[in-house]
Ligand SMILES: Nc1ncnc2c1ncn2[C@@H]1O[C@H](COP(=O)(O)OP(=O)(O)OP(=O)(O)O)[C@@H](O)[C@H]1O
């Protein structure tokens with residue numbers, strides 16, 4: 001405003017900088033235009049993992065729908081109602097694109113994965129956005145839910161604090177969380193970026209969620225979900241595999257499906273050929 | 282220095298009230314000024330177990346609401362000079378407890394020179410249980426040797442770590458003790474109950490003691506005389522050991538194995554422990 005060293009001034013006063021970035025995001029790959037069917041399934045997922053879904057940014061992949069009309073306005077409203085944040089659609093036809101714009105959503109045409117590290121096996125085909133816990137919910141949700149949620153919020157908050165915003169270069173935020181104390185039944189630890197390291201036992205009825213690896217240097221008796229935002233390179237490591245449920249990038253094993261020879265042994269769980277394999281450490 | 286000790290469990294009917302009555306009595310009998318507070322508003326029964334139910338005039342809720350002074354609400358035990366009871370209300374519900382109110386009562390008790398303040402928690406993990414644990418310095422987690430009780434205790438341990446004053450202020454964590462009650466070694470041997478080693482492994486907190494299943498406990502409750510006051514039964518002996526350990530003395534754990542004699546008679550009698 002005031003004249004003078006204008007260049008410098010402008011530099012100082014810049015309100016923001018524009019950067020390109022490519023964060024991992026959860027994608028809802030629609031297989032039906034039936035919004036109420038989508039809602040039913042969504043409610044199921046959310047009731048199982050409320051923390052995972054809270055304020056989660058969502059991309060909508062319309063590839064499988066073709067031109068089938070879908071009420072994107074209603075769908076976006078539904079997602080917001082459940083505390084999700086719809087961002088944009090991907091792979092729309094021209095007709096869908098108009099609906100997206102009308103619904104206030106962004107449009108992504110190009111494939112998202114540009115990084116060479118990811119020879120992602122057709123990322124768009126992965127049907128499940130993040131982990132889908134189909135198993136029985138932690139023993140005593142419901143009545144105990146509220147209290148546990150509050151207990152967990154502390155941990156989640158801590159983990160968020162530990163994850164600084166992306167730096168100026170647009171690098172993914174270095175993050176992760178190391179917990180020394182036991183994770184007890186009813187507690188949920190959610191680490192949106194990086195590895196989760198737990199140095200004490202994880203009780204049956206407790207839940208660990210991380211976007212990258214999960215390491216438990218003690219018995220893992222609860223539920224562990226690594227690669228939560230569809231990161232199939234993630235692994236789960238534990239000193240004694242006694243888990244109720246493990247999942248990586250949407251693939252999962254229930255307790256009964258974990259081979260007996262690995263029960264109570266040090267183990268790694270990772271993705272192989274689109275399924276989970278357990279290997280002895 | 283006064284210590285606020287919550288006796289809690291998550292699961293109901295595992296022996297919290299029995300433990301509160303016996304620990305408070307055992308410690309008071311050694312000369313410490315001690316009070317046991319019943320937080321089980323609506324289901325008061327600490328007064329029954331401690332044999333002072335006929336002298337209840339006012340209760341915890343009255344004291345919180347200022348309807349009675351604390352001095353009026355507290356009942357002095359007739360057997361032990363330094364023992365007091367603050368009963369729960371039978372007619373209100375747990376919502377009558379407020380954080381401020383409970384905090385004020387505890388401050389007053391500290392100021393009155395109580396050295397040990399035992400809070401008998403209601404079952405569950407809802408409001409009443411949270412009020413009972415919120416101000417605690419130490420917690421005795423009462424657990425029975427069965428999976429559901431262990432799971433609930435685990436959950437309570439998580440709450441003690443997260444939803445208490447010490448946790449919120451970032452102070453040193455509440456000191457937790459495991460008390461395994463209604464332990465029946467004969468049933469453990471038959472695989473009907475978890476062994477104490479398994480429970481310890483699952484919960485990972487120090488073992489304060491193991492109280493055997495004993496008919497003496499029920500008889501004592503009905504008589505309104507905590508078992509520690511008649512130290513002939515093994516449950517009484519076990520509780521006396523617990524009192525000493527709680528005060529810092531080291532004592533070997535007893536009653537972990539079934540006694541050789543009477544083994545069969547106990548099994549066939551359907552009772553796992555001698556009286
Ligand atoms: N060691 C024991 N041996 C046999 N019976 C016991 C023992 N300990 C407790 N009991 C019995 O178990 C029942 C429940 O005990 P108590 O009332 O102390 O449990 P609680 O945890 O306080 O229950 P609530 O959750 O309802 O408050 C009572 O009938 C009591 O006499």
Ligand SMILES: [Mg+2]
Pocket residue numbers: 297298299321401402403
């Ligand atoms: Mg009770």
